[in-house]
Amino acid sequence: MRTTHTLLPFADHTLHVVEFEPDSFHEHDLLWLPHHAQLTSAGRKRKMEHLAGRIAAVHALREHGDKTVPGIGKQRQPLWPHGMFGSISHSASTALAVVSDRPIGLDIEAIFAPQTATELESSIVSNTEKMRLTNSGLPFEQALTLAFSAKESIYKAFYAQTTALPGFASAHITALTTTQLTLRILPAFSVNLAGQDVCVHWRQRDKNIITLCTGFPPGERY
Known part of the structure; x- marks a missing residue:
């Protein structure tokens, strides 16, 4: 290849x-x-x-x-x-x-088509998160792809601390800038990490969104 x-x-x-x-x-x-x-x-x-x-x-x-x-x-x-x-x-x-x-999570996603975004939005974000994405200044399809990717990166970075396969509702977007998202981890994701705010970096590359979440060093906790 x-x-x-x-x-x-x-x-x-x-x-x-x-x-x-x-x-x-x-x-x-x-x-x-x-x-x-x-x-x-x-x-x-x-x-x-x-x-x-x-x-x-x-x-x-x-x-x-x-x-x-x-x-x-x-x-x-x-x-x-x-x-x-x-x-x-x-x-x-x-x-x-x-x-x-240290634990790290990386994800790349092609930006959703409008129809795909409409079909998936309720399974990826809550109404509060949707409002935050809508007010971000980004096209909604791009913002929703970003939310999806950020939650994937968080799972990859912290999967060793989850008790089961968490859904997208187990981490909640609380802030979004041109380079970072902040997500709050909920008990459904991890009891030990519940309430912690996690930063996810993001950037666009061509028609893709890339997100990166860095965990904390082994033996340390937030």
Whole structure:
């Protein structure tokens, strides 16, 4: 599979961006992955995205002196080397990865089409959040995509502290600026983190929204 690797500085981190050409993908490309057998029954789209994401992750890990290819955990999460944290995301023909010394969540989403935004808004935000998005000055489709992506990034950063798979109503947007969102974690997300305000950085790249949530170092709490 043909890929192009570039770097994207973002919120004091370096994102590793891998653009890939779907038409150039072949099944034998997966043999590069030590865990390729786990993808045997996956569809072509997931295989491509997974491969591109792991390529991005390897670039990110090499920046920190590690040559590991992250495996697949029981909840389909990437398995990072001991003492390291990372996150992977993909959208269409783009994959992103980042590695950090603390829990971190990264997400990329294509901006919703108007009809998609109308269909999904009630499942992503409350009426209060919708009003905040509407008054943000952003086109509503972009703002709703941002809300969706930010909540995905929070889950990725803090999933180890959740007791179950939380829904979008388990974190509430309290503020939105041109570069950051603030979300309050509710008990449905995590009893231990309930009431905490979490900052999520965001930016637009072409027709995509990218969000990044940095957790706190291991052993520390808000």
